[in-house]
Amino acid sequence: ILVIGYLLFEFILIFVLCYLNLIMLFIIATPIGNLKDISLRAIEVLKSVDLIACEDTRHSKILLDEYGISTPLLSYYQHNVVTRGRQLLEQLQAGKNIALVSDAGTPGILDPGYQLINAAIEQGLAMTLIPGPVAFINALVLSGKPAHSFVFEGFLPPRSLARRNRLGELLKIKRTIIFYESCHRIIRTLEDLEHLCPEKEIACARELTKKFEEVRRGTPRALKSHFQQHPPKGEFVVVI
Secondary structure, X not given: OHHHHHHHHHHHHHXXXXXXXXXXXXXXOEOOOOOOOOOHHHHHHHHHOOEEEEOOXXXXXXXXXXXXXXXXXXXXXXXXXXXXXXXXXXXXXXOOOEEEOOOOEOOOOOOOHHHHHHHHHHOOOOEEEEOOOOHHHHHHHHHOOOOOOEEEEEEOOXXXXXXXXXXXXXXXXXXXXXXXXXXXXXXXXXXXXXHHOOOOOEEEEEOOOOOOOEEEEEOHHHHHHHHHHOOOOOOEEEEX
């Protein structure tokens, strides 16, 4: 009876704290390149929370130092999502306000933030998203392609056959297609596209919001030729 009573009390306490917004997971989008691309609200919350969960503390500290933010950092990345995720949930349940950031962009998109967000949902914990940069949205707008209906694929398979097969499936969809690609595979991916859709004009965006931002548009063959002559650097977003 005592155990049941204690668990009931804990549940009620957590519910009340969540209702009053005293427990809150703040999901905060951070710059994808230019450090000035952060909202005033994001800075305010990062200063006020008890803890910031981030992928790489060294990387996040650059942003925090830029804005005089001294909030403690705790690493939360792909290889410690279970143990560190449990620790973060315990701190949320204890009444701590926590900010979740990724190395760049919006947490929950192709990063371990997805697991923490879902675990917090399962626990009934309150959360909110403070919006900001998303690389594939930047690339979509700059590409000039139709943005009223699109598919975001994330990363394609790294192996050639699997990548070409997946591209073939995607090209059957009558929507704008967006995916990420590394500088090490972009030429091979363009070769796949040259084979599958040689006449289609696509856009390749890289280093978005940074000093050497570049958006090139053309056929797969033309883009492949360009990047063969100018070795590609940075992360790419491809829009078809």
